[in-house]
Amino acid sequence: MPAVTVSDITILPRISDATHLRARKIKSITTAPQGFEGEGFPVRRAFAGVDLAELDPFIHLDQMGEVEYAPGEPKGTPWHPHRGFETVTYIIDGIFDHKDSNGGGGTITDGDTQWMTAGGGVLHIETPPEHLVMSGGLFHGFQLWVNLPAAKKWLPPAYQDVRANDVALLTTTDGGSLIRIIAGELDGHVGPGSTQTPITLIHATLAPGAELRLPWRKDYNALVYTMAGHGFVGDEQRPTGMGQLTVFAEGDAIVVKAANQQESRSPNMELFILGGQPIKEPVAWMGPFVMNTKREVLQAFEDFQKGLLGSIPAIYKEDAKKPLNRSKFPDVHNAPTDLQES
């Protein structure tokens, strides 16, 4: 698991001691079901079974892989539309190419993030590059959907790369954890990702036996997904392991402790930690569209059919081999195609 690593963790800035802060209690721990995405890469649906109101301002989180591809095997998504939110793709191992109808795009690899604001509408494609398809290799990453408030759902589409080298690196007072801030703020330290809604995204690595006690904004929700290893959450020390999501209740600090013994294939406990200010608006979500009402979602599909969400740019001629099917409701990212509301 490369992402960003450091040779000497003890030289990093340390977050404030949070032992005096009120630890958030555990609201729920759920296990992500496994499935397959797009043309066939394995995913864990991290938010499955959790109410949208608990996740607000987030909508959807997929752990992609970790998987070791044979040559000729890696898969991506076809061209597809989005409207009303942001897609954030964090690659831990492997390489991913992104292209969109707005001219955005780039290649991201170990520890990089691509951040696309779909806003009023965009088409994009996310695939491993041809040479990786030829060679095969390890692939592991996350795709997160961050909702936009009604006032921002019609923003023009935008794209940003967040490079691994720009991620803010911190440790705890005991030096037992590596904290990578991808976006947002933690204890006065700020990550590089530019966000439309106030959120914090962190990838943390805990050595066996290490305790992570993070000061966490009171007005943010708090979600911790265990991507590898196992340990305990909250001062209640509820057990959690790979593929499990913890939703925390109110309070001032997130507490996670890595078990003293970890499996040899994942020697550390690896966490994806996220929270943000709830938007507190009605959510109407179907497939790749996240709006406030069902009517707006159906409008998004009609607009996609009319070509108003963009078309595949002519420079991507090779993609014309798989033309866009505008007659069918887009079924991508394991997103439910029946209406989800809150």
Ligand code: MN
């Ligand atoms: Mn997409």
